[in-house]
Amino acid sequence: MANFSKSNVPQFSVDVYQNEFLPEGGREVNAIVTVTSTGGGTVGGTAVRSYSTGSTPDAAVAIMVDCSGSMDYPPTKMRNARDATAAAIDTLRDGVHFAIIGGTHVAKEVYPGDGRLAVADERTRDQAKQALRKLSAGGGTAIGTWLKLADRLLASADVSIRHGILLTDGRNEHESSEDLRAALDACAGRYTCDARGVGTDWEVKEVTQIASALLGTADIVADPAGLAADFTQMMEAAMGKEVADVALRLWTPVGTEIKFVKQVAPTVEELTSRRTEAGPRAGDYPTGSWGDESRDYHVCVQVPNADLGQEMLAARVSLVVPQSDGSVQTLSQGLVRAVWTDDMAASTSINPQVAHYTGQAELAQVIQQGLDARKAGDFDGATAKLGRAVQLAAASGNEDTAKLLAKVVDVEDAATGTVRLKAKVEEADEMTLETRSTKTVRVKK
Secondary structure (H helix, E strand, O other), rough: OOOOOOOOOOOOEEEEEEEEEEOOOOOEEEEEEEEEEEOOOOOOOOOOOOOHOOOOOOEEEEEEEEHHHHHHHHHHHHEEEEEHHHHHHHHHOOOOOOEEEEEEEOOEEEEEEOOOOOOEEEEEEEEEEHHOOOOOOOOOOOOHHHHHHHHHHHHHHOOHHHHHHEEEOOOOOOOOHHHHHHHHHHHHOOOOEEEEOOOOOOOOHHHHHHHHHHHEEEEEEOOOHHHHHHHHHHHHHHOOOOOOEEEEEEOOOOOOOOEEEEEEEEEOOOOOOHEEEEEOOEEEEEEEOOOEEEEEEEEEOOOOOOOOOOOEEEEEEEEEEEEEOEEEEEEHHHHHOOOOOOOOHHHHOOOHHHHHHHHEEEEEEHHHHHHHHHHOHHHHHHHHHHHHHHHHHHHHOHHHHHHHHHEEEEEEEOOOOOOEOOOOOHHHHHHHHHHOOEEEOOOOO
């Protein structure tokens, strides 16, 4: 295991919020696990390289720009994409490895070429921006080929943080959904990727699928003029990542079973099916790369039956990162407990964190169901689901989502979820609501 002086290692903390009391016969334990990372350099068997000391950053970035024929309609779209990529390149720190990929029905290396990555400095940033000027629109869309080329290029750098940024304006029409899924499966765990849809002719579920599989963010940039600001922000966030491949490791005693694990803030992300076994009764759930940030996870555990007065450890939650020698370093730990009691008040109260995030997860789900029903022509179903979404958004103080919902429905009473579907909805408003439906607000402490 690598040894670091304490000042170099990012400080990770794990806080567990739960009601540990169960009634007689109670078997389900719910906990919200808050993970916070503050400061430090890179861990994971790699020499710590601090940006502030002027030494080499431990990161590589591949920018994938859609160059399909539709990027010419209107012509400003391609120009905005070039400008946005140039702005992202300007945000790269000296020493970061990078490449630009032009994506059509095939993936092309725009810069530096020859299967290499460039190392960011004044000269290479300038060369990359010159190369961008040659980007033109023409051809189809096969996003899986872009992702696989990005993977090959990023893998060529001996770095711990590998990140992709993907921009598309259309549907993935030149490969099957199975091909895209296979590409995502091949790239998962190898690099993280933020995905952006520009305009309104792309498929929300495709873009969110990419970001979800590769543990990145997804968003819409409805007006191409907003791309440069968005790309700059994405690149700044990528440059802030300092620890890669962090996993949430859950150990459970005999007879105890994990029902689900999901990230619930800043977005809802299902992690249950992504478990990899990590020794007897332990499993790892991937969380990707971390900078200075905090995230919340909902862990649900089924425990065996026990007598009143008994207590047990339901799960041990650890944060782990792999080391170069194959071992793992434990960054922090927390415990999930279960205590059986006949005190009705204790065993029936719901922990406020658990209640809040159960509502936020339902909010994401009913928005998706409501929009799907609306597209299918089931207007009664859509009204009921989107009404429930308005009610949940209002109750939890999720003002951003409430504003997006108000562009799709007329709200008569937010508290009861009484709404009417708007007769005419701008396509960009509907797509924005769908793309951002998984964004949550944190529980007010």
